[in-house]
Amino acid sequence: MSESVDALVLDLLEWIGPKPRPYAEVMEAWRTSCPRLPVWEEANSRGFIARIHEPGREAIVSVTASGRDYLDAHGRIK
16 A cells, blocks of 8 residues: 555554544545545554444444554554
8 A cells, every 4th residue: 555545544543543433524525536546545544443333322333442552552652
């Protein structure tokens, strides 16, 4: 994977942060029309984010334990 996508995956994970964010908010902020920068798809395929939907509630996105480990390994956890 290219360094630019790796850097953007880190940015996405850091932006989501320690508390889940609404799925719609994440999609609005991280939407891309460039197929060469599949940040959302890459973070998903690596298991770094989870989309959680409970009936009657808004879907949310959170960083998984492996996503937090990835952030920590790259000095992005404060």
